[in-house]
Each structure stands twice: as C-alpha cells, then as structure tokens.
Amino acid sequence: MSTPTSSVATATSAVDQSLLYPSPYKEFWQAFSKNKGAVAGLMFMLLVIFCAIFAPWVAPHDPSEQYRDFLLTPPAWLEGGQIQFLLGTDELGRDLLSRLIQGSRLSLLIGLSSVVMSLIPGILLGLLAGFFPKAVGPTIMRLMDIMLALPSLLLAVAIVAILGPGLINTVIAIAVVSLPSYVRLTRAAVMGELNRDYVT
Incomplete structure (x- = not known):
C-alpha cells in the first residue's frame, strides 16, 4: 500500500520530468514564440487565410462592381481619398481592397x-x-x-x-x-x- 509521502514524491517526480523534458510541440512553440518576426509572420498568414476563406463576407464591396464616380480614387489617408474605399479604386472604379481580398x-x-x-x-x-x-x-x-x-x-x-x-x-x-x-x-x-x- 502506497503512503502519502510516496504519492507526493511520485507526483513531484512526474512534474519534474515534464519540466525537464517538454513535449516536442511545447518545445517548438517556446522557441518559436521568442522570435517576434516569426510570430508576426504567423499572425499575418492567419489573417490572409481568414480573409481568403471568408472573402465574400470580409470584402467591403463587390470586387467587380464599378463606381464610375470614383475612378482612380487615392487611398483613404491621402488627399482626395474616400473612407469607403480604404485602398482606393482602379481606373475602372473598382475597390482595390475588395479585389485584394478576393485575389488572396x-x-x-x-x-x-x-x-x-x-x-x-x-x-x-x-x-x-x-x-x-x-x-x-x-x-x-x-x-x-x-x-x-x-x-x-x-x-x-x-x-x-x-x-x-x-x-x-x-x-x-x-x-x-x-x-x-x-x-x-x-x-x-x-x-x-x-x-x-x-x-x-
């Protein structure tokens, strides 16, 4: 019959082993998370994948719709830009952000x-x-x-x-x-x- 002391010792040993020998996935993530550039790249890739999967719902406009009154509109942060066209429009008046999302x-x-x-x-x-x-x-x-x-x-x-x-x-x-x-x-x-x- 095991005593409480032996049970505690066994549990402590198991914890020590898990700390000394982490799983390969945990070890990989610990090394990966220290690289800020790699984490930023992962976040960007996840964003691209999310936009690609849910493109019809994420895109603010129909990528093929032409807005004749907003031909070659500059990005929203430049002079003459429109907030509804965040990245501007092309020569046919199509929203560039929507086309980028669909193109992803x-x-x-x-x-x-x-x-x-x-x-x-x-x-x-x-x-x-x-x-x-x-x-x-x-x-x-x-x-x-x-x-x-x-x-x-x-x-x-x-x-x-x-x-x-x-x-x-x-x-x-x-x-x-x-x-x-x-x-x-x-x-x-x-x-x-x-x-x-x-x-x-």
Missing part, C-alpha cells in the same frame, strides 16, 4: 496546390534515392542537379510556354521548380537515419 483566395489556392504537387513526388523520389543509392539514386539526383542548374524563373516560364497558359499549368510549373528542394531534403534525412546505430 486564388493566391492561396495556387500556393497550396503547388506545394502539394511538389511535396508528394518529392518525398517519394527522395525516399527512392535514399534507400537505393546505387540503383536509382544517382539518376534521380543528377536530374535534380540539372533542374537546380537552371534559373527557377526561366524554367517555370519554359514549362508554361510548353504547356500553355492557364491556372493548372502555372501550378504545375511552380511544382516542378520546387521539386528538387524536397527531393534533396528527403534524401538527406533518409541517408542520415540509415547511418544511425539502431538501423541494421
């Missing part, structure tokens, strides 16, 4: 789609190059080296020129340009783990 949906879609399209094959190719360094590893890595040797923008423009203009082709071009980074990172992680003592 497309930007977020392109970014997420291109990351997913490059992340999945990048991880698979990196795993193949890491686990089979003599069979397919050199071929995959030489191909990635060739892609890295070309300027990213030039390669993306060439892919779009071959496939033709369009949203899907743009996503494919960005994904292809980003592919070598994921392949190299995955291969490096695999090679590092394969050299550990616990791997037989």
Whole structure:
C-alpha cells in the first residue's frame, strides 16, 4: 500500500520530468514564440487565410462592381481619398481592397496546390534515392542537379510556354521548380537515419 509521502514524491517526480523534458510541440512553440518576426509572420498568414476563406463576407464591396464616380480614387489617408474605399479604386472604379481580398483566395489556392504537387513526388523520389543509392539514386539526383542548374524563373516560364497558359499549368510549373528542394531534403534525412546505430 502506497503512503502519502510516496504519492507526493511520485507526483513531484512526474512534474519534474515534464519540466525537464517538454513535449516536442511545447518545445517548438517556446522557441518559436521568442522570435517576434516569426510570430508576426504567423499572425499575418492567419489573417490572409481568414480573409481568403471568408472573402465574400470580409470584402467591403463587390470586387467587380464599378463606381464610375470614383475612378482612380487615392487611398483613404491621402488627399482626395474616400473612407469607403480604404485602398482606393482602379481606373475602372473598382475597390482595390475588395479585389485584394478576393485575389488572396486564388493566391492561396495556387500556393497550396503547388506545394502539394511538389511535396508528394518529392518525398517519394527522395525516399527512392535514399534507400537505393546505387540503383536509382544517382539518376534521380543528377536530374535534380540539372533542374537546380537552371534559373527557377526561366524554367517555370519554359514549362508554361510548353504547356500553355492557364491556372493548372502555372501550378504545375511552380511544382516542378520546387521539386528538387524536397527531393534533396528527403534524401538527406533518409541517408542520415540509415547511418544511425539502431538501423541494421
């Protein structure tokens, strides 16, 4: 039968262990929260994501509606600006803030789609190059080296020129340009783990 003293000692030991060995998520957040720039960037990204998801309700005006009486209106804080058009209007009288908010949906879609399209094959190719360094590893890595040797923008423009203009082709071009980074990172992680003592 355990005594109150032993129970208190066990609880104290558990608390000490939690303080000495915090969870990976808690440890990451402690380090992340100390970087003010990273926290500000996270807040900005959350704001962009919020505006992209709720764009129809957040945007103050219809992004395609034209206000003929307010063509090229400057931002509200400048002389001649209107408070109802916080960032002003374009040459057709459309509210710039509303168009930016609506455009964030497309930007977020392109970014997420291109990351997913490059992340999945990048991880698979990196795993193949890491686990089979003599069979397919050199071929995959030489191909990635060739892609890295070309300027990213030039390669993306060439892919779009071959496939033709369009949203899907743009996503494919960005994904292809980003592919070598994921392949190299995955291969490096695999090679590092394969050299550990616990791997037989």
